[in-house]
Amino acid sequence: MTTLHFHPDPAPAIEAALHAAGRPRLFVVADDNTARLCMPRLADTSPAVADAVLLTVRPGDEAKTLGAAESLWQRLTDAGATRRSMILNLGGGMVTDLGGFVAATFKRGVPYMNVPTTLLGAVDAAVGGKTAVNFAGLKNQVGVFAQPAATFVSTCFLSTLPERELLSGYGEMLKHALLNGPGSLSAILDCHITSIDPSTLLPLLRESVATKEKIVAADSTEQGLRKALNLGHTAGHAIEELALAAGHPVPHGYAVAWGLVVALVLSHTERGMSTQWLYAVADGVRSHYGPMPVECSDYPALLALMAHDKKNSTPGSINFTLLDAPGCPAIDCTATPEAITTAFDIARDLV
Ligand code: GLY
Numbered sequence: 001m002t003t004l005h006f007h008p009d010p011a012p013a014i015e016a017a018l019h020a021a022g023r024p025r026l027f028v029v030a031d032d033n034t035a036r037l038c039m040p041r042l043a044d045t046s047p048a049v050a051d052a053v054l055l056t057v058r059p060g061d062e063a064k065t066l067g068a069a070e071s072l073w074q075r076l077t078d079a080g081a082t083r084r085s086m087i088l089n090l091g092g093g094m095v096t097d098l099g100g101f102v103a104a105t106f107k108r109g110v111p112y113m114n115v116p117t118t119l120l121g122a123v124d125a126a127v128g129g130k131t132a133v134n135f136a137g138l139k140n141q142v143g144v145f146a147q148p149a150a151t152f153v154s155t156c157f158l159s160t161l162p163e164r165e166l167l168s169g170y171g172e173m174l175k176h177a178l179l180n181g182p183g184s185l186s187a188i189l190d191c192h193i194t195s196i197d198p199s200t201l202l203p204l205l206r207e208s209v210a211t212k213e214k215i216v217a218a219d220s221t222e223q224g225l226r227k228a229l230n231l232g233h234t235a236g237h238a239i240e241e242l243a244l245a246a247g248h249p250v251p252h253g254y255a256v257a258w259g260l261v262v263a264l265v266l267s268h269t270e271r272g273m274s275t276q277w278l279y280a281v282a283d284g285v286r287s288h289y290g291p292m293p294v295e296c297s298d299y300p301a302l303l304a305l306m307a308h309d310k311k312n313s314t315p316g317s318i319n320f321t322l323l324d325a326p327g328c329p330a331i332d333c334t335a336t337p338e339a340i341t342t343a344f345d346i347a348r349d350l351v
Contacts, residue, residue: 002129002147003150004127004150004151006153007153008198009154010042010152010156011042011044011049014042014049014088014113015047015049021149023048025081025085025086026048026049026053026088027055027088028087028090029057029072029089029090029099030056030091031057031091031094032059034092038091038117052088057098064097064133065135066133069102072102072106082107085110086111086112087102088113089103092117096148097140098131099112100114100129100148104131111149117157118168118169121169123208124169124212126151129145129146129216132144145220153209156198158198167253167289168251168252170253171232171253171289173208174188174284175232175260176209178277178323179229179231184207184211193288227311227332228331231263232262233311234311234318235262235340236257237306238302239255239258239259240252260285261281261282261285261350263321264281266343267323267330270335270339271322271323273323286350290351299341303341319334
């Protein structure tokens with residue numbers, strides 16, 4: 001499994017990990033922004049990073065393409081990278097997904113490490129070994145499961161992130177807290193993510209990542225339990241895709257947060273989960289993210305998007321991960337279109 005490191009500053013731990021790995025030749029994959037803003041900070045205190053070959057890609061999810069992967073494979077070839085090299089991905093989810101995919105496929109696999117620079121990356125994309133590029137207009141369509149050798153979660157890059165980025169990561173932290181249990185959930189609902197100090201954030205990150213890592217350790221290729229990590233994502237992805245198609249994109253974690261409220265309503269109506277946590281989470285989601293950008297007239301389009309989700313087990317049925325209670329996920333649940341639209345009605349009333 002991946003070694004996870006949690007430090008305010010990741011550079012000493014990266015240096016130590018590279019030393020323990022026999023000082024492999026290092027290639028850093030970064031986007032233009034993280035190369036400019038984050039790389040110098042690491043290079044200042046890590047000689048190995050300062051000496052690394054820097055490979056940059058364009059920023060933004062639209063740059064997560066096979067063409068970008070091919071360009072990285074070419075530059076690795078030109079620079080003489082081998083299976084004994086190490087790739088270090090420095091960036092948000094786009095960089096860790098793309099860099100992980102390139103590492104997993106180049107010469108049938110070069111070891112790689114992740115240094116996430118966004119909150120969303122730290123709690124989700126950089127952990128768990130899902131790597132991919134977008135293809136044919138579909139997100140993450142081509143990829144492999146390949147665990148990073150190490151992931152370095154730190155708070156040093158988070159203090160300059162815009163509020164929207166922090167809130168996007170917080171949506172996934174809320175999901176992990178719901179999967180972990182009432183204690184985690186209370187701690188996450190009580191924290192003020194946009195003004196939190198790094199020493200308070202780091203233990204919350206540790207707990208959030210540990211929740212994901214425990215699930216991934218039990219089911220790394222999503223045959224069963226890992227589907228619990230899809231909590232909030234059935235409705236959330238549909239909200240995200242609808243907003244994108246309407247020309248008003250919403251950050252992934254915002255859509256997940258609204259999707260969590262829909263999933264908790266269904267958890268109550270379909271599985272009898274108590275309303276106590278539904279109301280508490282809906283209050284938190286309303287105060288952080290505002291109303292869900294969905295009208296009743298959007299329901300047919302949302303149902304169509306959910307019916308086409310690649311995670312559905314049978315054509316036409318809509319799969320959800322629900323909760324019997326915080327900490328007790330129920331995977332492979334289905335709900336009728338009527339139950340789903342009622343859940344959207346209630347969720348929209350609550351947020
Ligand atoms: N983002 C959910 C997972 O890694 O399975």
